[in-house]
Amino acid sequence: MPISDWFQAREERTYIPVDSQRSAADLPDGVWVKCEGCKKTIYQRDFEANLDVCPGCGKHADIDAPTRVLLLADAGTFAETEADITSADPLRWTSGKPYATQLETAKAKTGLTEGIITGRAAIGGHPVVLGAMDFRFIGASMGSAVGEKITRAFELALAERRPLVLVTASGGARMQEGVLSLMQMAKTSAAAARLAEAGIPYVSILTNPTSGGVTASFAVLADVILAEPGALIMFTGPRVIEQTIRQSLPKGFQTAEFLVEHGFIDAVVDRRELRDRVSLLLDYLNPGGE
């Protein structure tokens, strides 16, 4: 389905009614949502108008890539690129669930062809290359196709001297493509380094959750790194760390706030201010210092 249909679908999407066991019958479908943070019920329309941020506690709910593009790009400016790139099943992976089946399910569920959408867009009037990962698509893990789309986004930004803005959310490297996925970390990092050499700005926005091989490659090689409040950003997942060190982890560990405190990201930015912040940044960062 073309990306424009997706934006259509956004208008029609439904939410699971709150506390379905008791009150589902009393509520019309899709009118209420429940905040995962404060557990309060929110009018769906208010929630969406607030960009899926809880008006009460400020909790940022996870959003999909088409929604992300809608709220970052100037209206009507997004033109998707490389939409026909999709995963093969090069290793014919069948451990656990067959990869081919997982891909089919993810495509049907999301209407996307991969875990990231990329394209040309404008943000606050600045022409950019914009990419957004979609966690619903096999955790937006990075296999060959995701790695290729990201690399091409870097190359397009370089060729057209447009700043690159990437919004990450990913479980890391995609296990089902084995060592080919690992190598995408190197490929995307090379592309990022090449863009930096040319003096084209790159802004990354880390959203919940960003982890593993994506964190440890292109995601953190940006000139400016922003993150959404409360986003979990890590290399190794908390469960693995706890198993290794056999003690529980400090509160707030691996959150965006934790990372800004430790000096690894530039700012935690509320989703409702993100477009303006990126636009302002791009006022300062001109390709090649022009």
Add this chain to the structure above:
Amino acid sequence: MARAFVMEFERPIAELEDKLAALKRLDVSGEPELAAEIDALQVAIIKLRDTLYSSLSAWERVQVSRHPERPKTQDYIETLFTDVIELRGDRAFGDDEAMFAGLGTLDGRRVAILGHRKGKGTKENIRRNFGMPQPEGFRKARRIMQLAGRFGIPLVTFLDTQGAYPGIGSEERGVAWAIAECLATLTRLPVPVVCVGIGEGGSGGALAIGVGDRLIMLQNAYYSVITPEACSSILFKDPSRACEVAPALTMTAEDLVRLGLADEIVPEPPGGAHRDPASVLIAVREAVVRSLGDLEGQSRDEIVARRYARLRAVGVHTEGGV
């Protein structure tokens, strides 16, 4: 009798060896039958080992790659290079002994050296964190990459790690940033880079020093997106099914050559590199010297452009409905 570490799949060999050792303790003079039995056992052991090693599974190779007696980065540094100078510290936080960094001379060539450094024995392993670097290890590595680039010194790296250390400190000090910065530097380094997989090649921690113009793999070394145990834990909530997922992960030297990621395999004797370290060290030396020779005479721009093209070709996807 205290016995050396025995890998599960070598247990039949170990049993024969025990039997042989018992027989050898007996007085064989005037016992020709006993002597004949000893001879037969020795032949049987060699045959059994040859058979087992002629068709090792991926999981068996992982076990060999982890064998405690397997030659380590330190052995390669001591044997292959002369005039070695170790360079320590990341200039920011500390020195990570899980990562070796330094300069050395190989066949008359001045090179920079990086390598994951596992220890020999418990004490050394604790100091070296079992070869699992923390951010300062990767930052030290990057410092030496930059030094090599600045002075036009080719870089040789030795991969042998289960991965970056998964701890609180690692995350607090930005291990993801440290690895990513290594990748950005290494992939654009304007000097020849030769990587050698000598044992374990676990995930981002291996990759951070494992991207170059040539990848040489020992026959039983692996290079993987994730360890088989961790993969099994994710898929089945149970690390013990590692043997099932190992082949799927395409992580052996042969897999890497087939996928076009590795250039050359250095054969190991039956039983693994630790059975005849000298022959393996010599073969690795030859392979590295040859690779460095092949990469000579390119301009800095050519080196960087070729490496980018090499990386650019990595991956399999479909496009345009094909």
